[in-house]
Amino acid sequence: MKHRHWSLIIVSVISSCMLKLSVEVSPRICLQCYNSSLDEYSKHLKVHGFRPGQRLPENLIANYVGRENMQKAAIEAILKKTLPEAMSSVEGRAVRDSLRITSKLEDMSDSFSHSSVFRYDVVVDIAPTVTWLLDTKYKDLKIVVEIDDIIDAEKASEREFMRRHKALGALRIVTDRGLQLGDLVVLDIYGESIADGESKSEKIPNSERKGFHLDTEESSSLLPGFLEAIIGIRQGETRSFPFEFPQSWEQESLRGVSVNYTVECKELFYRELPPLDDSIAGQLVPGCTTLDQVKELILQRCREVERTAIDQATDNAILDRLGKIVEVDIPQSLFEEQGRELYGAKLLQLQAENRLNENQLQSLAREESVREYLQKERENISAIVRQMLAIGEIFKSENLQLSTEELVKEVEKSVAEFKNHNQDYDEDRVKEQVQDVLEGAKVLEWLRENARIEYVKK
Template sequence: MAVTVETLEKLERRITLTLAATVINSEVESRLKKLARTVKADGFRPGKVPMSFVAQRYGAQVQYEVVNDKLGEAFSAAANEAKLRVAGMPSIAQKDEAAEGELAFDATFEVYPEVKIADLADAEIERVAAEVTEEAIDKTVEILRKQRRSFAQRGAADVAADGDRVTIDFEGKIDGEPFAGGKADGFQFLLGEGQMLEAFEKAVRGMKAGESKTFPLAFPEDYHGKDVAGKEADFLVTVKKIEAQHLPDVNESFAKALGIKEGTVEALRADIKKNLEREVKFRVLAKNKGAAMDALVGKAELDVPKSLIAGEAERMVANAREDLKKRGIKDADKAPIPAELFNDQAEKRVRLGLVVAELVRSQNLQAKPEQLQAHIEEISQSYEKPAEVVRWYLSDRERMAEVEAVVIENNVTDFILGKAKITDKQLPFDELMATA
């Protein structure tokens, strides 16, 4: 029988589903008989509970389940018959009027939109590139040295200088009153590394162990502590201890301590360069991918199903709760996080997903087996045992699905960059690494 599809607005559709009462009743009776074989009730042996008792206790529940199952089957059959691509779950409501012996329901739902992508040759994209310089390697070596530095207490006559680790007691007051977070005893920080506000570091710089000082400090307007942002406080600080840092020399011992088998400084720098080049490659790819995707969405015309936006927003809420849980927040799974907070971001994700899917379909940009293998092997090179990482990916469908998604995105990016008007820009290494 032909299915009548009513268009409500844009992507919203409605169809009427009918179920024969005899079919429902027959299925309910069958399920109740099956249930009666295992149901337990006081005064009756298992399998001997009267059908009247089973029907009275479980009839409504079974009726609800049967109707839901039959509606699901009827909706799926109707959608297939009408060749509809249903987006999200339908909303089903029973109709007051129906033919004798039938139950009638209205199923309201959305369909996937038609996606139109304009000529990408008109898109303008800035494609970035970056290289690993000797200066970048030097900075990385210094970071590694600092990670392995040691400290020795300075003499009584020495003053605190940049690079020293200082231990202090401090108390701050605003208008003569203490404030939350404004007091600490035995607090340690590294002077000159931006761990404290510059005014605080400036006051401590040049002090001796055992010395105290009072100084004013103006909190920035954008300070993370909203209660004190933009206000001026008076601080009393006492230096308890000053320790000078010692950085290890860059030599064979240092290289071996970092796991360099050859144990030479040259091998260490080569290893650092290799790792930095891998990181630069992924960051450049991410930036260019983002620019390409923005250009693609800008050339696309479509309506976005509200049901898909709502579903994506709910997933983002679940992810937010999971993140809170990992941070140790109590009752994170019950955190009152409104899905509406994520609507804009969810809409962007869904829109991009629909546009990318259309481009992949129309241009045959699916991931090829050799691309999947190459991507996994590239990832594995940053681990100590690459072969085990490759097996780890290949042994799990979900992990392989994640790899496939990345490869498809790369294919889409390459396709867009191959069509658009490209302006190349060389990014300084530090600027690239500073981006999220």
């Protein structure tokens, strides 16, 4: 509880990350604010018989704007005058831009009198306390990083080399045989589920494919056994065969489902490839004269991609681990801020990819659409905020530092980006966001050096 010369402020705890401020404003301040609002009306109202700016009688102002609007203007003046003073009682603890007035305007208007005490309530988020769930906190962390086989540089370079070789080949129509491994085939595919071995069946959603192009050398995403079932099929031939989706299938609704597939071969091609020798090196990679040069250059590029992918996978694994070893009450303002930033970035990406027209963009930008996104993605957004709070805690605990030069450089780069796209920006907010990103990078670097990181194949 704090007394001011004009008010009484009662601070009460709602949760570990939210405070309630109950503010009482003295009649003297209420009268001052009421009179100042009348002065403002007098400046702008043009009334016959009164000079511009001359103080107008209260009743006359009421006739022009109404008593209700006069009260609202006075309340607005009171809030404008007293809120900064009220917020000073929680200075250093309040989360930026988290203040919310909880008293309804209608209730404040009904109870307002410039000769009585005026009361209102606000809530404010405060920096939450991060509780580590491990005795060692974030020290000596064990991080397991799963690496996808597809980013293995050696294997990726072999695939890329073969892809480039195949791209030089010409497609020829197969006329005298059935499908072989290495061919390309165009299929019409129909799938129907079979209920408990009965003859009754129903179509599987999204299973019908017409004109489906299949490269038999790139069939890893197919249903296991599908390719084997169509080997030997000829152009114009139709085959039907039963299948059961494995329990590990990505689409959960199809796991264990028995299916009868009908496949018609529409077109069948084989590749006529040029000899794999030094004569095609320049076609595979411009500037190369031998296949060894081609393979080495492709391998170098794949290693760069591999390093980037491993670094990203490591950062993701560290962030995921951090989010799971902290317990923290997330302030609503931080949740909304992070969620709205993610949603805005998503819209910008869709817009940049020309996947949204103007009407769709306007619809998705509505508050209702934003709210739906926040609700749907609550778990993911909360996980990201937990990670951010954990990073902030480590940055402080380890006394990590950012150089002023580095911060200024990145802020200037971000501001230039906004200017290039003719977008409005708040420089203080940009600086805050850049600082968060740089602090996060410092913490991830520290954890990579101090954690026990194990890499395993998926």
